[in-house]
């Protein structure tokens with residue numbers, strides 16, 4: 001798993017051999033031990049270069065090993081041996097040097113990197129910390145603030161950025177291994193004293209205690225309950241305040257706590273789930289590996305409201321040509337201005353040059369006649385969309401893919417308006433579309449495999465996590481959201497306040513609770529949807545509609561003009577329209593008291609456990625229904641949708657993984673309990689798939705797909 005050859009007469013070249021990313025599996029670690037020992041003891045070898053096979057230095061520890069019993073030599077002594085070697089060791093970094101891969105490079109005396117290589121310590125995103133000396137060596141090399149930034153965020157740097165920070169010694173656009181070998185030849189005999197990072201003092205800010213206090217406060221606030229970022233700060237603090245050996249001990253202690261935690265398991269599940277969802281399949285048998293995407297270079301976007309603008313920006317940033325269409329000149333000009341601003345800000349933040357000249361604006365629908373793919377982003381109005389799809393089907397090229405950004409409407413119905421229903425899919429982006437990572441790609445029974453593959457590939461090019469899902473009202477994300485939001489309203493009817501509900505959900509790890517989120521996105525959005533479904537009865541307070549329990553609270557607030565942040569009043573009170581500082585509203589409290597009195601509801605005390613169980617288990621239960629119906633191929637699809645699109649705390653793995661950790665029997669039992677108390681709420685009726693999984697002994701989440709596919713009685 002690692003090979004040693006002698007090149008250029010005296011350079012020992014060690015290559016890591018573990019495709020695809022040369023992860024540091026037990027065999028690779030053993031290979032490094034053996035090859036380093038041989039290189040160091042070979043008198044003909046005067047210097048050493050470590051590289052990875054196939055253009056990748058090393059993707060870090062083998063994450064697949066984490067779940068089981070770890071065997072083989074540990075990393076820390078291997079890296080200490082490399083650093084202590086009396087021959088210069090040079091890391092030749094191509095592709096990626098991440099996690100343990102970068103820690104290996106930090107143990108070497110010199111680092112040479114390809115300019116486009118990705119370097120970083122992403123362990124925090126796996127619920128861990130860089131525990132092979134990364135938290136102790138990096139701050140000694142680049143100083144505490146810069147190291148903290150990299151270690152607590154896990155962000156990747158390019159080779160060029162790493163040079164600026166002082167992580168690497170040289171960047172090359174030529175063959176990196178050849179450059180490293182040449183370099184290794186040039187440094188033979190030079191003192192290595194100043195090259196052993198563990199022996200360097202740690203450059204620290206002046207008032208170190210105050211500095212770490214401030215950092216810890218910031219990190220805790222943004223961590224939303226995740227423990228790894230906090231442990232990362234503690235480990236770097238040890239680097240700043242303790243000698244290297246003691247710092248290493250502290251690093252190990254902190255790692256031991258994280259390693260066995262449920263959060264690490266959840267985050268590692270997310271890592272693999274993100275890759276699982278890219279390998280999509282549909283019930284019709286089409287699959288990622290048998291469906292070839294169509295090449296796309298030019299995309300039309302119809303409708304330049306908030307969503308259309310964000311989609312235009314995301315396409316342009318991905319290097320695609322865009323034809324952006326609005327109906328009126330004035331709206332088009334406003335959109336053009338807004339898109340330019342968004343592009344400018346994003347380009348500045350990412351440090352890339354400005355793009356924008358590949359966007360053509362038009363008020364003529366015919367402008368999209370020659371594009372390969374159209375994304376419709378007009379108002380959520382079926383009649384309008386029907387008309388548009390009919391027009392597009394006539395004016396576009398025969399093989400143009402027609403995609404809708406609808407968040408809930410029937411894709412199959414839209415497809416039926418066109419000459420080629422097989423070329424229609426949903427591309428459901430999330431606002432702001434140039435920022436949010438999630439894309440739901442919605443296929444109907446008639447969607448061609450190539451259409452799905454093309455939308456998935458386009459999403460990937462736009463940097464999205466694309467998840468293929470079946471067609472139903474609300475698809476996966478919004479369908480599951482409905483019972484979650486409804487439960488929150490029912491709890492408020494029964495005695496909770498919006499603050500109580502939101503606090504419980506925010507303590508669980510959501511960046512915002514239901515009501516703060518609703519105020520942010522606008523209460524009128526849901527109101528319109530409920531009106532379209534015939535649920536709204538103006539001025540009426542009845543709590544049963546269409547044969548099931550209904551809360552008219554949201555409608556009543558809208559009738560008062562309380563649309564949330566934009567009107568300065570919603571579930572909360574704001575200083576002014578557009579302000580973000582939510583305050584409890586005494587008016588709302590009296591309104592709720594009066595409402596409950598008129599409904600004959602006796603307010604009761606509701607605790608955070610009930611909030612979490614009713615909101616989350618209702619959401620999870622709908623997830624099981626979705627799995628059972630084959631709308632999502634597996635629990636990973638649902639979890640990635642919720643983590644990347646709905647702010648579900650990543651360190652909890654997503655709703656389905658969370659359910660598996662709570663225990664399926666427990667989720668079932670609590671749903672049964674609440675269903676008995678509230679028989680008029682259908683979404684609390686346990687899904688038959690949940691029952692089936694419980695009666696199959698609550699298997700590991702990785703086995704659910706298999707059980708879902710097993711033929712079963714519907715009784």
Ligand SMILES: CC/C=C/CC(=O)SCCNC(=O)CCNC(=O)[C@H](O)C(C)(C)COP(=O)(O)OP(=O)(O)OC[C@H]1O[C@@H](n2cnc3c(N)ncnc32)[C@H](O)[C@@H]1OP(=O)(O)O
Nearest residue numbers: 020021023059060061062063064096098099100122123275
């Ligand atoms: C003592 C414990 C110490 C821990 C320290 C650590 O090192 S923890 C690990 C830190 N490393 C990372 O977090 C890197 C994870 N990998 C990536 O970010 C990316 O895979 C990549 C290296 C940037 C490559 O990206 P690319 O898009 O080219 O490929 P994929 O992401 O699709 O990966 C290809 C397949 O390789 C598997 N894989 C990737 N990294 C690892 C890893 N570290 N361990 C095990 N397996 C890894 C990945 O799952 C893909 O597998 P498939 O089966 O093909 O889906």
